[in-house]
Amino acid sequence: MNDRLSDTFAALADPTRRAILARLASGEAPVTELAKPFDMSMPAISKHLKVLERAGLVARGRDAQYRPRRLEAGPLKEAAEWLGTYRRFWEESFERLDEYLHELQTKEGKHDRSKRKK
Amino acid sequence: MNDRLSDTFAALADPTRRAILARLASGEAPVTELAKPFDMSMPAISKHLKVLERAGLVARGRDAQYRPRRLEAGPLKEAAEWLGTYRRFWEESFERLDEYLHELQTKEGKHDRSKRKK
DNA sequence: TTTATAGTTAACCTAATAGTTAAGTAACCA
DNA sequence: TGGTTACTTAACTATTAGGTTAACTATAAA
Numbered sequence: 001m002n003d004r005l006s007d008t009f010a011a012l013a014d015p016t017r018r019a020i021l022a023r024l025a026s027g028e029a030p031v032t033e034l035a036k037p038f039d040m041s042m043p044a045i046s047k048h049l050k051v052l053e054r055a056g057l058v059a060r061g062r063d064a065q066y067r068p069r070r071l072e073a074g075p076l077k078e079a080a081e082w083l084g085t086y087r088r089f090w091e092e093s094f095e096r097l098d099e100y101l102h103e104l105q106t107k108e109g110k111h112d113r114s115k116r117k118k
Numbered sequence: 119m120n121d122r123l124s125d126t127f128a129a130l131a132d133p134t135r136r137a138i139l140a141r142l143a144s145g146e147a148p149v150t151e152l153a154k155p156f157d158m159s160m161p162a163i164s165k166h167l168k169v170l171e172r173a174g175l176v177a178r179g180r181d182a183q184y185r186p187r188r189l190e191a192g193p194l195k196e197a198a199e200w201l202g203t204y205r206r207f208w209e210e211s212f213e214r215l216d217e218y219l220h221e222l223q224t225k226e227g228k229h230d231r232s233k234r235k236k
Numbered sequence: 237t238t239t240a241t242a243g244t245t246a247a248c249c250t251a252a253t254a255g256t257t258a259a260g261t262a263a264c265c266a
Numbered sequence: 267t268g269g270t271t272a273c274t275t276a277a278c279t280a281t282t283a284g285g286t287t288a289a290c291t292a293t294a295a296a
Contacts, residue, residue: 009131013124014254018200025204031273044255046274051253065263065272073207080205082136083198086143089191090198132284149243162285164244169283183242183293 004056005082008075011055016040017048021057021071028061028070122174123200126193129173134158135166139175139189146179146188 011017020034035045049069052058056075061068129135138152153163167187170176174193179186 003133005136006131006133009127013127013131015121015124016254018123021204025207032271040254041256042273043257043275047254050274067273071204071207073204073210076201076204077208080198080201080208083194083201086139086189086191086194087198089143089189090195092191128283134284150241158284159286160243161245161287165284168244185243 004075005078007055008057008079011051011057011075012079014048014051016045017052020045020048020052020069024058024069024071028068030063030066030068034069122193123196125173126175126197129169129175129193130197132166132169134163135170138163138166138170138187142176142187142189146186148181148184148186152187 012021016038019037023029023034023037031042031045031049034049035042038045049058049060052069053060056072058069059072061070130139134156137155141147141152141155149160149163149167152167153160156163167176167178170187171178175190176187177190179188
């Protein structure tokens with residue numbers, strides 16, 4: 001998995017990492033603070049952060065002994081754009097559902113009452 | 119990784135699988151056809167398909183000895199919605215870049231020329 | 237009834253992931 | 267100077283992922 005999109009999706013495929021991003025959405029934070037919500041060792045968090053950094057989703061700052069992380073949205077945008085090319089498929093299914101419901105409504109009572117609930 | 123979103127992102131984190139989805143976007147297809155573009159054994163493709171199916175991205179039909187796959191967009195929609203909650207971040211960075219460029223333009227030559235390259 | 241086509245399952249290998257503990261580095265604080 | 271806080275790195279372990287070949291199943295076609 002060497003391409004950008006693969007790295008991004010792989011980074012997002014973990015709830016801990018998504019939670020870290022969610023936290024960073026409300027502002028930059030040092031590692032110890034990012035680690036707080038998780039029942040996990042510091043090195044484990046460090047590794048998750050490294051994954052997020054390699055994917056370009058998170059950047060590392062420095063402030064005294066702190067290494068505050070901040071969100072970098074570029075790769076999220078790319079991922080969203082990739083998904084966007086499939087938008088018509090989920091919109092289509094709504095159209096079909098719509099169509100189906102409409103059909104049910106207009107054909108109401110014409111046949112198959114026996115199988116209708118209540 | 120047991121949650122839906124993790125399974126979805128994990129499934130998307132592989133270029134072969136994304137290419138399979140892209141192919142399925144232009145209509146359902148049997149496994150042998152899906153396999154054609156790849157220099158990879160059939161069982162490998164079978165495994166990729168299984169990953170896509172477990173994530174709910176692909177459904178399996180049957181027609182004689184064929185097991186045609188089709189795209190299921192539901193999980194793509196969920197993923198897109200998750201990403202959408204971060205939209206303001208990539209829009210914001212454009213705003214900030216814009217702002218910065220504007221600032222550069224209006225403050226041009228006022229200070230710190232010494233540190234400017236070239 | 238045999239043969240070919242389409243696909244899956246099993247068994248195996250290697251490399252990467254996700255976690256651990258223990259030890260190291262860097263900056264501040266008394 | 268010496269301790270404390272905030273990390274990171276190293277070394278290890280267990281599990282999962284992605285690939286292979288070989289063998290199996292199911293349907294069609296001769």
